[in-house]
Amino acid sequence: MNRKWIAMTLAGAMIASMAPAFTAYADDTRTVAMICDSSISDGGWGMACYNAMIDAAERCGWETMYSDSIAQSAYYDTIVSYCDLDVDMIYAPGNQYTDAVLQAAEEYPDIAFALLNGNEATPEKAANGNVSSLLPDATQIGWIAGALAGLMTESGTIAFIGGMELDTTLAKYDGYGKAAAYVAEANGKSVTLLDPVYSGDFSASDKGIEFAKAMIDQGADVFFGDASAVDSGARQAIDEANEANGAIKIYDIAQPTDLLGQNPCVIGSQVTDNAGLIELSMKAVEEGTFGGETLFGTLQNGVLSAGEVNTEIVPEDVQTAYAGYIEEMKAGTFMQ
Amino acid sequence: MGTFLANLILAGVRMASPLIFLSLAELYSQRAGLVNIGIEGIAAIGSLTGFLVSLITGSPLLGVLAGAAAGILVNMIFAYATVTLCAEQIVYGMAINIFAPALAAFIYRVYFGSGSELVQAGLMGTFKNMLGIKSNHFLVNLFLDQTPMVYLAFILVIVTAVYFTRTKSGLNYKAVGEYPKAAATLGINVIGIKYLSCVICGALAGIGGAYLTTCYSRTYVDGNIAGRGFIALAAVIFGRWNPGGVLIACLFFGFCDALQIRLQLINNTLPYQFFQMIPYVATIVVLAIIGAKKAGPKSSGQPYRKEER
Numbered sequence: 185m186n187r188k189w190i191a192m193t194l195a196g197a198m199i200a201s202m203a204p205a206f207t208a209y210a211d212d213t214r215t216v217a218m219i220c221d222s223s224i225s226d227g228g229w230g231m232a233c234y235n236a237m238i239d240a241a242e243r244c245g246w247e248t249m250y251s252d253s254i255a256q257s258a259y260y261d262t263i264v265s266y267c268d269l270d271v272d273m274i275y276a277p278g279n280q281y282t283d284a285v286l287q288a289a290e291e292y293p294d295i296a297f298a299l300l301n302g303n304e305a306t307p308e309k310a311a312n313g314n315v316s317s318l319l320p321d322a323t324q325i326g327w328i329a330g331a332l333a334g335l336m337t338e339s340g341t342i343a344f345i346g347g348m349e350l351d352t353t354l355a356k357y358d359g360y361g362k363a364a365a366y367v368a369e370a371n372g373k374s375v376t377l378l379d380p381v382y383s384g385d386f387s388a389s390d391k392g393i394e395f396a397k398a399m400i401d402q403g404a405d406v407f408f409g410d411a412s413a414v415d416s417g418a419r420q421a422i423d424e425a426n427e428a429n430g431a432i433k434i435y436d437i438a439q440p441t442d443l444l445g446q447n448p449c450v451i452g453s454q455v456t457d458n459a460g461l462i463e464l465s466m467k468a469v470e471e472g473t474f475g476g477e478t479l480f481g482t483l484q485n486g487v488l489s490a491g492e493v494n495t496e497i498v499p500e501d502v503q504t505a506y507a508g509y510i511e512e513m514k515a516g517t518f519m520q
Numbered sequence: 521m522g523t524f525l526a527n528l529i530l531a532g533v534r535m536a537s538p539l540i541f542l543s544l545a546e547l548y549s550q551r552a553g554l555v556n557i558g559i560e561g562i563a564a565i566g567s568l569t570g571f572l573v574s575l576i577t578g579s580p581l582l583g584v585l586a587g588a589a590a591g592i593l594v595n596m597i598f599a600y601a602t603v604t605l606c607a608e609q610i611v612y613g614m615a616i617n618i619f620a621p622a623l624a625a626f627i628y629r630v631y632f633g634s635g636s637e638l639v640q641a642g643l644m645g646t647f648k649n650m651l652g653i654k655s656n657h658f659l660v661n662l663f664l665d666q667t668p669m670v671y672l673a674f675i676l677v678i679v680t681a682v683y684f685t686r687t688k689s690g691l692n693y694k695a696v697g698e699y700p701k702a703a704a705t706l707g708i709n710v711i712g713i714k715y716l717s718c719v720i721c722g723a724l725a726g727i728g729g730a731y732l733t734t735c736y737s738r739t740y741v742d743g744n745i746a747g748r749g750f751i752a753l754a755a756v757i758f759g760r761w762n763p764g765g766v767l768i769a770c771l772f773f774g775f776c777d778a779l780q781i782r783l784q785l786i787n788n789t790l791p792y793q794f795f796q797m798i799p800y801v802a803t804i805v806v807l808a809i810i811g812a813k814k815a816g817p818k819s820s821g822q823p824y825r826k827e828e829r
Binding site for chain 1: 784
């Protein structure tokens with residue numbers, strides 16, 4: 185008898201605890217739900233994308249929900265779970281969610297799907313026209329980091345760590361290498377970019393540590409990454425190497441938010457204002473015009489920018505030269 | 521010794537250390553007849569507890585102890601279900617693998633809220649740093665640039681080997697995993713030893729998880745155990761249920777993982793996924809060769825019912 189009462193009490197408590205979740209959708213407030221395979225507190229990509237959603241939602245008066253650290257096998261199921269809750273928009277920050285988003289978008293034609301870093305061709309593939317790509321220019325992202333790397337490298341070897349081999353990651357790697365080589369040559373140096381390495385997921389900070397140690401062994405002295413918590417691990421290894429050497433001689437360039445001060449090795453950041461792109465998507469949902477398009481983010485329209493430079497490490501002449509290269513990128517004359 | 525090989529060995533030892541704790545946890549469990557596939561989950565809760573306590577107190581050592589305590593606590597669920605209630609061990613192990621990481625994620629969110637700031641805790645120092653040694657010689661790095669936990673892992677392997685082969689208590693322990701009814705007729709407290717195995721298993725798995733956040737990485741990320749609990753299962757089979765064999769297995773897996781990372785750097789012709797397969801393909805190959813002959817405890821995985829004939 186006691187067991188029955190305990191079971192009924194527990195079941196009642198569970199139902200009661202879910203009540204606020206149902207009442208939240210009773211009013212007219214719109215809701216956006218974010219899925220993410222990395223943690224929102226990873227100090228990198230997941231954190232920046234989550235904060236962007238929060239900022240945009242605050243400006244537009246939307247409610248937010250999120251699921252982070254989800255496995256690749258759970259992308260679709262998680263999206264569908266939110267669709268069943270009748271959210272207004274699914275926000276998927278990454279190219280890797282494309283297949284899951286397209287499948288869910290076909291089954292839920294009334295829900296908007298905003299795919300950050302989605303391909304330009306992806307919205308056309310959506311059967312119901314309810315998918316939009318938010319596409320920061322990955323090549324320009326690579327340029328912003330590459331120019332600083334080319335100016336700061338002393339060993340002439342720079343490194344890049346990726347999470348997965350995505351189109352956007354490859355474009356960042358390509359832009360990073362080309363910009364570093366161009367800037368270094370203009371300053372009488374030569375640069376070798378090590379082959380890209382991939383952790384296979386975005387949570388393995390221990391892999392970031394090992395990748396960075398291996399790349400430091402190969403002479404790399406400037407790092408850039410596209411791997412979320414893996415990048416945090418890399419920064420830890422770089423800090424440890426600098427501590428062992430008694431001076432900060434190995435640097436990291438962070439992305440996609442300004443992470444200056446998070447680790448001593450961070451000399452600058454490439455910043456992407458994802459909030460602006462999400463806000464545009466939310467407004468399109470409100471106006472009933474969402475879907476079927478790609479919203480680009482570039483240096484020219486202000487979505488991309490260079491974050492603050494670490495003035496204690498980066499010499500003044502390098503800061504000036506770097507600012508000049510950023511202006512060239514904005515003007516479209518960089519590497520011309 | 522070439523720099524590549526030297527650094528590969530150092531990385532292999534780093535990556536093998538948490539595996540040694542987890543594999544010893546599984547070994548103690550299986551030697552008492554309990555197949556605990558929930559090591560992954562126990563390590564997850566140990567990892568979070570270690571991180572939180574280390575962050576709050578500023579002492580990674582306290583973090584490790586708290587990780588052990590949390591591991592014991594979670595493994596008592598497995599102990600009660602499988603030893604007292606004689607429930608299916610695999611099912612409860614799997615339940616812990618689902619429940620414990622989710623509990624860890626929940627506690628993290630409750631403690632830190634929905635904030636997205638990266639939280640970093642201090643790490644345990646190495647002997648090289650403590651002694652102020654500046655040399656970067658391979659042997660100095662191999663033997664001294666390690667946290668006390670690495671030495672503990674290797675000492676535990678020796679202690680376990682001596683315990684299981686040279687002490688009466690250890691032989692009694694193994695007897696419970698081989699023929700529990702025969703052991704009971706000799707006056708051995710079978711239930712007590714099975715519970716003791718769960719305490720040791722929970723503590724070691726918790727320490728293995730806590731190692732990751734107190735000695736290896738400054739941050740806690742959901743999923744940071746990354747399958748190590750399952751590799752520990754394979755390591756016990758690979759090691760033929762012997763501490764020495766388990767140590768070799770862990771070093772082998774650590775070496776393979778370190779190798780795939782370095783091979784990605786020196787080879788740009790093959791897809792990176794090929795290199796990431798190396799530790800797992802090696803596991804399958806080795807288990808296919810070594811695991812063919814059953815050498816584990818005879819009553820492993822079977823419930824012990826006192827009154828059953």
